[in-house]
Amino acid sequence: MHRYRSHTCGELRATDVGTDVRLSGWLHNRRDLGGILFVDLRDHYGFTQLVVHPGSPVYEQLSSQSKESVLRVDGRVVARSAENVNPELPTGEVEVEVTSVEVLGAADPLPFPVFPEDNANEEMRLTNRFLDLRRQRMHRNIMLRTQVISFLRREMTALGFNEMATPILSATSPEGARDFLVPSRVHPGKFYALPQAPQQFKQLLMISGFDRYFQIAPCFRDEDSRADRSPGEFYQLDVEMSFVEQEDVFGVIEKVMTDLFTELGGGRRVTSPFPRIPFRESMLKYGNDKPDLRTSLELVDVSAVFADSDFKAFAGKHVRALAVHDTADQPRKFFDSLGEYAVSLGAKGLAWVRVGDGNALTGPIAKFLTEADTAALLSAVGAKPGTAIFFGAGEFDEVSKIMGPVRVEAARRAGQFEEDVFRFCWIVDFPMFERNEDTGAIEFSHNPFSMPQGGLEALETKDPLDILAWQYDIVCNGIELSSGAIRNHEPDVMYKAFEIAGYSRETVEAEFGGMLRAFHFGAPPHGGIAPGVDRMVMLLADEPNIRETIAFPLNQNAQDLLMGAPSSVEDTRLRELHIQLRKQQPK
Numbered sequence: 001m002h003r004y005r006s007h008t009c010g011e012l013r014a015t016d017v018g019t020d021v022r023l024s025g026w027l028h029n030r031r032d033l034g035g036i037l038f039v040d041l042r043d044h045y046g047f048t049q050l051v052v053h054p055g056s057p058v059y060e061q062l063s064s065q066s067k068e069s070v071l072r073v074d075g076r077v078v079a080r081s082a083e084n085v086n087p088e089l090p091t092g093e094v095e096v097e098v099t100s101v102e103v104l105g106a107a108d109p110l111p112f113p114v115f116p117e118d119n120a121n122e123e124m125r126l127t128n129r130f131l132d133l134r135r136q137r138m139h140r141n142i143m144l145r146t147q148v149i150s151f152l153r154r155e156m157t158a159l160g161f162n163e164m165a166t167p168i169l170s171a172t173s174p175e176g177a178r179d180f181l182v183p184s185r186v187h188p189g190k191f192y193a194l195p196q197a198p199q200q201f202k203q204l205l206m207i208s209g210f211d212r213y214f215q216i217a218p219c220f221r222d223e224d225s226r227a228d229r230s231p232g233e234f235y236q237l238d239v240e241m242s243f244v245e246q247e248d249v250f251g252v253i254e255k256v257m258t259d260l261f262t263e264l265g266g267g268r269r270v271t272s273p274f275p276r277i278p279f280r281e282s283m284l285k286y287g288n289d290k291p292d293l294r295t296s297l298e299l300v301d302v303s304a305v306f307a308d309s310d311f312k313a314f315a316g317k318h319v320r321a322l323a324v325h326d327t328a329d330q331p332r333k334f335f336d337s338l339g340e341y342a343v344s345l346g347a348k349g350l351a352w353v354r355v356g357d358g359n360a361l362t363g364p365i366a367k368f369l370t371e372a373d374t375a376a377l378l379s380a381v382g383a384k385p386g387t388a389i390f391f392g393a394g395e396f397d398e399v400s401k402i403m404g405p406v407r408v409e410a411a412r413r414a415g416q417f418e419e420d421v422f423r424f425c426w427i428v429d430f431p432m433f434e435r436n437e438d439t440g441a442i443e444f445s446h447n448p449f450s451m452p453q454g455g456l457e458a459l460e461t462k463d464p465l466d467i468l469a470w471q472y473d474i475v476c477n478g479i480e481l482s483s484g485a486i487r488n489h490e491p492d493v494m495y496k497a498f499e500i501a502g503y504s505r506e507t508v509e510a511e512f513g514g515m516l517r518a519f520h521f522g523a524p525p526h527g528g529i530a531p532g533v534d535r536m537v538m539l540l541a542d543e544p545n546i547r548e549t550i551a552f553p554l555n556q557n558a559q560d561l562l563m564g565a566p567s568s569v570e571d572t573r574l575r576e577l578h579i580q581l582r583k584q585q586p587k
Helices: 059-064 122-127 136-158 199-207 246-264 279-286 332-344 371-381 396-413 455-461 491-500 505-511 513-519 533-541 571-576
Strands: 020-033 036-043 046-052 070-079 094-105 181-183 191-193 212-221 232-242 276-278 299-301 318-324 351-355 388-394 424-428 433-435 442-444 471-476 479-486 526-529
Touching: 020 046, 020 059, 020 094, 036 059, 046 059, 046 070, 059 094, 136 212, 136 232, 136 246, 136 533, 199 212, 199 232, 199 513, 199 526, 232 246, 232 533, 246 424, 246 471, 246 479, 246 526, 246 533, 276 279, 279 299, 279 396, 279 424, 299 396, 318 371, 318 396, 332 351, 332 388, 332 396, 388 396, 455 491, 479 533, 491 505, 491 513, 505 513
Parallel strands: 046 094, 276 424
Antiparallel strands: 020 036, 020 070, 036 046, 070 094, 181 191, 212 232, 232 526, 299 318, 318 388, 351 388, 424 471, 433 442, 471 479, 479 526
């Protein structure tokens, strides 16, 4: 018999009754029922119930062994009595009568229990991540991640894409976030940058003639943490294609996402085809560029209704309304709690009216609306008796920030929100440029390597803020999975686009010389996208925090509490790297 096991803990069935077996795993749980000891032994594959009767030579050993100790047990498979069959477990028809036990790894007292899964704080969990990963929820999440990556590799290969690796040590690139820099030992004073994305390399692969590329690519960005963004490191399904237009990219990714979320989504529906929503329309109707389409509620611009109104609170402001139909039975608490929610987002309050019989308005601001205001409002939002109308007023961006989340929250509380569905969409027609609010300078609003709609002519003749780009985002259930674009492949377009964004010709040649040289030697039209693997798993696992889908994540302060990173470095190493640390001044 094998030194450690003849079977795994998830393998035994009724057909194995009478068989002598050897199992190894962790002591998951223990129960003493009337002198009979039951122990759940766990490994990667599942659970097996062990049973020890009074008087057994291993009774004392198993009854005193600490949870999470690693054991090797020998015994015989026996059938459970009918009333003790556990239909929740694949091994639930049998148990193993233990005859001998060997402790392979004793466990000290645990900083938090693996079972039951209590609410241990995140710092404790990340410091002892090896224990946290033993919990069934975390184990399922990490295995789901493995399934996602395996599925993506199979699917992309079947679609004719070639998996290729791109460099980790490279040059800095203006991707929109801070680079992680790596000092060069042999080139004093110079630094490599860890790639924010393989952007330039995958474009160069297209120019090199490989046609269809993909990679499960590690990316590094020195960004602050958010619930849907891990600081430091993340992975994406990096994709690039030659001789394509926007719809060609959409066709490939829609198939991959539909197949993936259908296969691993636990029976949840995937809506297809994915709607295309222009960026400005999305901002107006949904308050953001990552709309959650699990509700059909939309925001409506009613600024014109109040432009000449006597209601001074709205006059001359940008006003958007949210009409929530079929709310006649909602109590006053429905309105007050939504107001409290809006205040938590930074609003001063949330104005509202309710439409009653005969289209009469009630509510805090109803008395300020004239008959003409009322008629125009009801027409604009398509209101009817039983409709509640909520308002946001102020600057466009300010209203969007508040009313976007209010739209989703109102739908949830009104019972007008779908839970068991994945609703994807494409956000298209992004502005090529935007104005920096602090400096007033024109900057790239998205990917600087994108092709402007209209090409060089648009760059030379249009107001930069009116130029749209062949850029797009894919969004699912209010989570942005990725940005992508049809790339610029013409040197003149690249020079002009960067000139508008404030880069001199010399700077462009210095920072992007490799790309520019490639453009001069026959570059095909190409485009791509890079959906985030971490966010895909987060959606499939129905987890609100992306760290729950990563085996060893950094915490919110970009620290690895298990391994102690970032850490100090000895002076000798710093001297090798030609680095001298500046002492911090006392505050």
